[in-house]
Amino acid sequence: MKKLCLLAVAATLGITLSACSSSSAPTKVSSEKPAASSKAKVENKTFNVGDTVEIDGVHLKVNSVSFEDGSEYNEPDTGKKFVVVNVTITNKSTKNTSYNPYDFKLDDLGNQTHLDDYLHDMETLSSGSLAENGSVTGNLIGQAKVEDKLKLIYTGNMFTEEEKVTFNLN
DSSP states (O other), X not given: OHHHHHHHHHHHHHHHHHHHTOOOOOEEEEOSSOOSOTTOBOTTOEEETTOXXXXXXXXXXXXXXXXXXXXXXXXXXXXXXXXXXXXXXXXXXXXXXXXXXXXXXXXXXXXXXXXXXXXXXXXXXXXXXXXXXXXXXXXXXXXXXXXXXXXXXXXXXXXXXXXXXXXXXX
């Protein structure tokens, strides 16, 4: 009897979790260049600075990328510069959505690191929740060699199974 009850609970939990984890593929909403279709699915899921991507009603845009030397008291590692990625997250869905800087990684030729560095007098993206039509803009700061091919990878939060979205940074 215990096994039957345990099996029923496990089946119910599995069905519930599978229903909650459904998500739609990322779509390109807009870019600085005119697009043929503003909501056409982009098969390679790699986007560029200035593109706006929609994932389950949340719009994600990389506004700009810059490289900084730091200061006398805050220098990047030898041979690297600080990479400042300015992003905007806008919730166009009807439900609250959370955001966190740890949802993003900087890919420097396959070496993926968090963007958790700090520069004086520069606003960084914090974590929080966006209500319907809420929007937040902030900077993600990491370190890399300027000449390397850099990418920003959005992995979604750890409680969802979102598909990764990649932005070419240079």
